[in-house]
Amino acid sequence: MRVWFPASLLFLAAALLTGVLVGPVHLGVVNVIHASFAHVFGLRSPLTGADDAILWQLRLPRVILGAIVGGTLAAAGAAYQGVFRNPLADPYLLGAAAGAGLGATIVAAYAPASSLRGDLLPIAAFVGAAVAVIAAYALGRSAGAAAGPTALILAGVTIASFFTALQTFVQQQNVDTVQEVYSWLLGRLSTSGWHEVGIIVPYATAAWLIILGHRRLLDVLSVGEEEAAALGVNVARVRLLVVAAATIATAAAVAVSGLIAFVGIIVPHTIRLLAGGSYRHLLPLSVIVGAGFLVLADVIARTMMSPAELPIGVVTAFFGAPFFAVVLRTTRARV
């Protein structure tokens, strides 16, 4: 067990380094590390002005954003799987994706084309995701909390279908926006300096702290609601707090990077198969490995068809699925 933490940190470090090194301009390993520390500690960078800008204004923000989004989606996915005791739960389970999609589509269709529109889209996506999940939660509760997580999941499916229907309708009325919405839906990590990182950091930090704080309680929930309650746990409160944290973080991630599929499922499950199912290890490892995974996926997304970019959601699914299949096969004997 102890080997997995250093191994995952090593993986993350390698991913981050690959992320800042790969690109049309060669910067060099030593310079990159030296310059990054120089910026953090306010020292003089060893790189020339232009190279320094490439590192500090282009590559590093994008790599850091990828790491934060990846870690957030993976942790949110693991958290959802824990509170719903459902291995297929992902961060979009309760309608966050559909809500964000609707929000983004409305802005793309109705907001006047101006410089403000670029800022409006993430806000609308964030609000849409939050509204969808709150609606699903309210619907699930009214359908009977006694019915347990199933009622909540069904409510999520209901809300998601409804919001998707609305989104499709708006899009049909405004066919010219399809391209813009579609490219956003497929997910992309594009940054303008540190702006996006600044948006997501507070949400991601809060969500990580709350989710990681509940790692022991998520283990207790794995014996089911009734037994957890008999052990003195207020299951409804744990679920509400964890879902709220995971949702806010997911909404923030969606707002800055669109819908990136698969990270929230594949990363936690790979860790489960390799390092075991206890949430005490699973949650911190998900943050670390999810961060590294998305950074690497982004490297592929921006180099494979350079100078064009692949949508990162396509990369995560395309490389993630076969990798997961391999993990599933090789660990089958132990499961």
Add this chain to the structure above:
Amino acid sequence: MSALALDGLSVTLGGARVVDRLSAAVEDGEWVALIGPNGAGKTTALRAVAGLVSHEGCVRVFEEDTRRLARKHLARSVALVPQVPVIPGDMTVRAYVLLGRTPYLSYLGSERHSDHVAADAALEQLDLVPFAGRRLDTLSGGERQRATLARALAQDAPILLLDEPTAALDVGRQQQVLEIVDALRASRGLTVLSTMHDLTLAGQYADRLLLLDRGQLVAAGSAEEVLTRALITEHYGAEVDVVDAPGSGFVVVPVRRPS
């Protein structure tokens, strides 16, 4: 002082009154078995005591009304072993037993040394030390049952609720589990309230039997008083003979009458 007192306990589920004005007391250190036909309300009564279903009437644990106790404090007094526990297959036995310490931990806190000591003691008492590092899904049914029992022991609650502790076990394992419970009762001074299907075993191990039918208490007392042909025929609708086997209590034998 009664360890557990039920006063007019009633539970309504989906409009049906499943437990109907049940009043009974379990003395400190006593083993009381709830018996009765399927649907008599035995399991629901246990769940009400554990605070898992809302009820009318009053449940008192060491003189305290359970509705006034926080969930966590109730869990320090009452440990429940469900009939079919949810088994998280990829968890180790030790981690599973450690879950029993949950009522003693703060919301976001983690286990301290004393919690590990308690879990280790429970593992040892149920002969699970060699299994401590094994995953739960590699254990047999009887071993899992012991793991769940160990988790309940780690909970350090003076009252142990057992829902059908011998269901799905062979006759040897049934005896083994009941002997373990009896030994724990003696060594830890536990009070036990269990539901039992097997009337003979119920009569052999419990100090007193409570016979429920359609949610109501219809008979209470020693095996000799409750395990009578008349009562069993009336409430179970079964043809039985009750044989007094000297040294092993009252044996309830199903009888097939020629038609």
